[in-house]
Amino acid sequence: MTTYPPKITFGELRASGVRDVLVYCRDHKCGHHIAISADRWPDHIRLSDIEPDFVCTACGAEVRPKFSRARMGTG
Numbered sequence: 001m002t003t004y005p006p007k008i009t010f011g012e013l014r015a016s017g018v019r020d021v022l023v024y025c026r027d028h029k030c031g032h033h034i035a036i037s038a039d040r041w042p043d044h045i046r047l048s049d050i051e052p053d054f055v056c057t058a059c060g061a062e063v064r065p066k067f068s069r070a071r072m073g074t075g
């Protein structure tokens with residue numbers, strides 16, 4: 001599983017061939033994660049910029065700033 005540093009931008013993410021990202025819940029006991037298309041954010045936005053926009057829909061905790069490829073083996 002690949003995790004990207006929060007300072008990476010969505011433009012850089014897309015340039016690496018990633019179209020979808022996984023966002024993980026901060027709570028290990030919850031472990032909820034969602035896959036989101038990266039296409040919704042413009043190229044200059046950093047992953048860290050969108051962290052405040054996410055709250056876990058399962059437990060209500062802030063999400064962990066952890067983004068991964070939603071699909072494996074395509075790159």
Ligand SMILES: [Zn+2]
Pocket residue numbers: 025026027030031032056057058059060061
């Ligand atoms: Zn959660």
